Amino acid sequence: RWTEVPLAPPDAIFQLTAAFKADTHPNKVNLGVGAYRDDNSKPWVLPVVKKATEILVNDPALDHEYLPITGLPEYTSAAARLVFGSDSPVITEERVTSVQTISGTGANHLGALFLSRFYHWNDKRVFVSDPTWVNHHQIFPLVDIPVSTYPYYDPQTIGLAFPAFLDTLKKATPRSVFLLHACAHNPTGVDPTREQWGEIADVMLEKGHFAFFDSAYQGFASGDLDNDAWAVREFVRRNVPLLVCQSFAKNAGLYGERVGALHVVSPSKEAAVRIKSQLSVLARSEISNPPAHGARLVSLILNTPELFEQWKRDVKTMSGRIIEMRKELHRLLTEELKTPGNWDHIVNQIGMFSFTGISPAQSKALVETAHIYLTSNGRISMAGLNKHNIRYFAESLDKAVRG
Ligand code: PMP
Numbered sequence: 453r454w455t456e457v458p459l460a461p462p463d464a465i466f467q468l469t470a471a472f473k474a475d476t477h478p479n480k481v482n483l484g485v486g487a488y489r490d491d492n493s494k495p496w497v498l499p500v501v502k503k504a505t506e507i508l509v510n511d512p513a514l515d516h517e518y519l520p521i522t523g524l525p526e527y528t529s530a531a532a533r534l535v536f537g538s539d540s541p542v543i544t545e546e547r548v549t550s551v552q553t554i555s556g557t558g559a560n561h562l563g564a565l566f567l568s569r570f571y572h573w574n575d576k577r578v579f580v581s582d583p584t585w586v587n588h589h590q591i592f593p594l595v596d597i598p599v600s601t602y603p604y605y606d607p608q609t610i611g612l613a614f615p616a617f618l619d620t621l622k623k624a625t626p627r628s629v630f631l632l633h634a635c636a637h638n639p640t641g642v643d644p645t646r647e648q649w650g651e652i653a654d655v656m657l658e659k660g661h662f663a664f665f666d667s668a669y670q671g672f673a674s675g676d677l678d679n680d681a682w683a684v685r686e687f688v689r690r691n692v693p694l695l696v697c698q699s700f701a702k703n704a705g706l707y708g709e710r711v712g713a714l715h716v717v718s719p720s721k722e723a724a725v726r727i728k729s730q731l732s733v734l735a736r737s738e739i740s741n742p743p744a745h746g747a748r749l750v751s752l753i754l755n756t757p758e759l760f761e762q763w764k765r766d767v768k769t770m771s772g773r774i775i776e777m778r779k780e781l782h783r784l785l786t787e788e789l790k791t792p793g794n795w796d797h798i799v800n801q802i803g804m805f806s807f808t809g810i811s812p813a814q815s816k817a818l819v820e821t822a823h824i825y826l827t828s829n830g831r832i833s834m835a836g837l838n839k840h841n842i843r844y845f846a847e848s849l850d851k852a853v854r855g
Contacts, residue, residue, distance in 0.1 A: 464586070468825050477823040481841050483832040484825045486638070486804060487707055488672075488770050491838040496770070498705045500762040504752045508745075518741040521732045523552020523713070527747040530754035531713045535667060535681055535696050542688055546721040549728045551735060552742040555712040556668045556699025560591050562714045563664060563695050565734055566727075567629060568595040571662065575625040578664065581605075581617075583829065585638045585666070588631060602630070605640045610797040610809045612642050621655040627662065634667035634696070635680040636803025639831040643673075643802055649683045653690050663687055663694035671703045673803045675771035677764065688717065700750050702804065703767055709746030770835075774804065777837040784846035791850040806832050814852040822848035 468484040482493075490496045508514060522528065528550040533543060542548045553559040564578070578597050580588045581604035592599050603616035621630065632652075637643055644652060656663060665684050671677040687694055700711040714731070718724040735742075753759045782798045785791040798806055810818075810830040818824040824845060826832050837845060 464827065468827065471819075472825045475823055475825075479841070479844055480823040480825070481836060481845055482825050483836040483845075484827055485833055485836060486702075487833075488702065488705060488774075488804070488835045489838070491773065492840070493836070493838060496705060498763070498766040500753055500759055500766050501705060501749060503762065504749045504759060507752060508748055514748075516744070519552070519744050519747070521736050521741055522550075522728065523742045524744065524747040524751055526755060527711075527751035528552050528713055530751060531698055531700075532715050534677065534754060535670065535684055535698055535715060536688060537678070537681070537685055540685065540688060542717050547718045547724050549716045549718065549724045549731060551714045551728070551731045552747055553697075553712040553714050553735075554739065554742065555701050555707075555710040556666065556697055557587065557591070557712075558710070558739075559697035559699065559712045559714040560588070560666060561595070562731065562734060562738075563697055563716070564592050564597055565595045566695075566714075566716065566731060567662075567664070568597050569734075570727075570730060571629065572627065574627045578629045578631055579620065579624060580631045581633065581637070583639055584631070584633075585668075588666075597629075604637075605642060605807065607809070610642075610807060611800070612644060612648070614644070614648055618651060618655060621652065621659065621661065624659065624661065627660045629662045629664055630656065631664040631666060632683070634665045634670065634684050635682075636669035636673035636805075638668070638803070639805050639827075639829065640807045641801030641803050641805045642797075642807070644683075646682065646686075649686060653687050653692050656687075656692050657690060661692075663692050665694055665696040667696055668699040669702055669803050670698070671764075671767040672771055675768040675775070677703075677767065693717070700746070703770075704750060704753070704763070705770075706746050706749065709749070710743060711746035711750050773838075774834045777834050777842060778806070780839075780842055781837065781846055784843060785850065789846060789850045791846075791853055793853065804833055804835055806834055808832055808849070810849070810852065817852045818848055822852075824848055 472482045532548050532550045536542050553562050577600050578592050579600050579602045582601035602620040603613040606613035670680045673680045695716040698713045701707045716727050753763050778799050785795045808830045812828040815828050815830050
């Protein structure tokens with residue numbers, strides 16, 4: 453029975469989490485997970501989410517009817533203003549089509565499906581950074597878009613491979629699609645500078661390329677929502693054709709609620725209406741209607757001035773703790789332990805993740821001898837570090853580096 457179904461390999465990250473859970477060592481540390489943890493390694497429900505939940509629970513008018521196919525309108529419109537800025541011409545001229553999705557993953561999927569069907573392809577493929585969020589490699593082929601990579605990470609400098617990246621942009625067939633991480637690149641933590649973003653936009657405009665922005669960390673990276681949307685807004689300002697996949701998993705701590713949106717920018721209001729009609733058809737056949745609860749929470753937060761201010765403070769709490777951990781790890785390695793090598797990338801990188809630059813063998817040694825769980829590419833989740841475990845981690849890393 454079903455003998456033709458081959459066994460698929462387990463998901464590497466979820467396998468790592470299972471191994472961590474099974475480990476009974478008292479000092480074990482989980483640096484694999486891509487979710488925020490507080491200073492006691494616990495998940496954190498944002499105070500603003502608690503407040504919004506209370507308001508919803510006590511709303512006598514609340515029911516459980518279906519949302520419209522394209523989602524809760526007051527949520528999608530506020531979500532669009534958050535990414536593009538409320539005074540953006542794409543908002544004031546009604547040139548953006550916004551559809552509620554099953555978090556960032558669903559936005560990537562719907563965006564990919566839409567392009568697969570309707571983009572004017574010269575060469576049907578998407579270019580993603582090498583490396584990228586692993587799921588990008590599965591999402592695009594699922595809708596018949598092959599994946600190619602562009603150079604992004606330079607292991608020599610533990611930074612951006614900028615000349616090689618630009619070269620790929622220049623050599624690609626005109627009107628190619630490039631997936632760009634809006635901020636806080638996963639998994640490297642390496643982002644282009646504003647000047648580099650400008651050069652990327654120049655080449656993309658010149659070649660007529662399309663920017664597929666994945667925005668999973670707005671506000672979570674720098675602590676400032678506008679700052680983290682800078683690249684997207686700059687591309688809009690320069691009229692680079694684009695779409696944005698947006699997730700509220702990290703910046704609102706709503707991982708399991710699956711709150712996301714896809715925003716497709718058009719040259720005219722009339723094109724935006726046509727695009728919306730097609731996205732509705734696609735959404736209808738896949739989910740019929742998106743889930744209501746998380747979208748109601750985010751809508752309340754974005755549309756209520758006091759809650760919005762509280763949210764900005766909560767976002768700063770998370771990003772601030774992560775930035776503190778970067779500074780402390782850097783201090784321990786360079787000043788106290790005098791660990792061989794340059795560790796400046798720890799403070800230069802941004803967002804949830806850091807590429808440490810250690811080898812797969814050193815990563816393995818950390819897992820096996822120190823009970824510190826991280827992926828074999830040397831990526832650590834900064835959110836897994838806190839004042840209780842950071843010294844143990846720094847000392848273990850120091851030992852692994854010294855061999
Ligand atoms: N894109 C990137 C780059 C991510 O890191 C993530 C989360 N790991 C996502 C999209 C989507 O996450 P979610 O579906 O939970 O919003």
